Amino acid sequence: MKITRLITSLTVMLLFSNVLTATNPPIEKAGNKANIMVEDLSKYIVLTEYQKAKIETWSKDYMVKIKNANKLVNREELVASKKAIIQEYKMSLDSILTNEQKTQRLVKQNERIEAVISKYRTKK
Secondary structure (H helix, E strand, C coil): CCHHHHHHHHHHHHHHHHHHHHHHHCCCCHHHHHHHHHHHHHHHHCCCHHHHHHHHHHHHHHHHHHHHCCCCHHHHHHHHHHHHHHHHHHHHHHHHHHHHHHHHHHHHHHHHHHHHHHHHHHHH
8 A cells, every 4th residue: 555655656746747847848058148148238238130149149158168167176267267258258248349339338337336336335
């Protein structure tokens, strides 16, 4: 009797997990994050379709490089590697954006920095 309940319970759990997986298929994480990065940038900068496509490609590459950098054990190497990756990504963005778009991106970046600083100051 106990074995029958165990088998029934395991079967129900297996079917339930398959149903959940079918309704929520796994999402390609790097691609999804790249889309989010482009959407976030599009909230305050009007981008052309060409710019969106290029930035999405760079964002996917950026996510892969960051993921690989996170495997570094040495803290100094990790920080240096991430700084280089971020700098490369920013330079790529600047190469495709117009001067007005660059200004808008810089304004938004400064707003975010100020928000973090003010949040930090209020915690003290």
